[in-house]
Amino acid sequence: MNCREFAGIVIDLARNQALDTTQRTQALLHAELCIHCAARLAEERAWLANVRLVAIEINRQEAPTRVEAALLTALRAQRQPEPMRKPYTVNAAWLSWRWAVVAMVLLLMAGLAGIAWRSSNGAAPSQEALRVATPLPVSTPPVFAAQVVATPEPMPARVKRRAPQQREARSSVAPSSETAAPFYSLVEEGQMAPLESGRIVRIEVPAATLVQLGVPLTEATLTQPMQADLLLGQDGLARAIRFVPHTPNTRTPE
């Protein structure tokens, strides 16, 4: 027997099983002559001793009695005759009806928001969009500000591009302040589907409204109408808002 053959049977040799007498004798002879294979056999035997130690500990453990009790309860429930399950069916039907109503309401809201978008396509500030689509006129803390600031830019395809000179003019007055202004979330985490795509709509709103929505403004600006960017999600609902510093010629996007 060579080392390779020995390695193939060393586990069975250590266990003293599944080997005929000839194989076993040859393997033991090889181990007497080969230090490497003798060490491997010793390791296997030590492993088996350790396994027995663990087995003694493990064999005292069983599932708690509550598992058997729970299973017997399940078995009894499974045996219940058909009429006992009827309320379940009624309940399911009522649930699906309720879901249908929820879906209809959501579709209606999305449709209204879509109309609001189209009507706001131009100079008119989309106050209506804000009114229709903003579900939460509460002062939500800006918990999502960091994420939202990063998301509007990756979806430029649906955001109208501004004329180069407009961009230049704006940047000379308020360099990068518009893009740097953080978005303030209008919804709680988990309240809406994740933002997959969206659109930014420039609006003009009373400063007090912005304050209501959680945007911090100084007292000096509270009396003026303010420009803001409203981030609408793929469902047409407002997700976040940001304050646009008031500068000449920046009333609305093109």
Added chain:
Amino acid sequence: MHNVPFTSDEELLRLLAVGDESAFTALYRQHQPPIYRFALLMSGSAMVAEDVTQEVFLALMRDAHRYDASRGTLGAYLYGIARKQVLRSQSRNHSHVSLSASAADENEEVPTLIAADDPLHDCARREVILRVRQAVLALPAKYREVVVLCDFQELSYAEAASALDCAVGTVCSRLHRGHALLLERLRTLSNADAPWRDVVVRCLT
């Protein structure tokens, strides 16, 4: 109710199919301990082992007809279900894969681990047990399940192959590879700064 002390698994399953509680109890009491221990060794968590045991017997209750005696013993069939449940549970909660100090604590509920007469000897034994279980849990699942079935549950290669739905040759080669990894791991764990020593220190207090 039937009295079913010496009935075969097939007969018990037939009775279970018509909702016989005592048949279910007999099957459960016979097959639950090895299934629970298999899940415990595979996951290192008593909680996972309990969940897996429950799922295995719920599946048996629901789909007893799926068992085909010509393909292996009922025990092997149940190991097959348990194995899938363990893997599913670990993909849900990866933290159960390693036997951490907290997982070890979970098993401290076993009172026999606390020796009254010779705490030093008991701690040495406990040290070995922890090392071995940690090494087993560190194995990739395909080797771990073979090692648990063949070494700890003492299934034959053919029974393990039936449980794992693979060839006997696959079981043998995985067992050899698993042992090679285990022995290597145990050599590493023998280092003085092995993390499990923390657990041993706590044991002495």
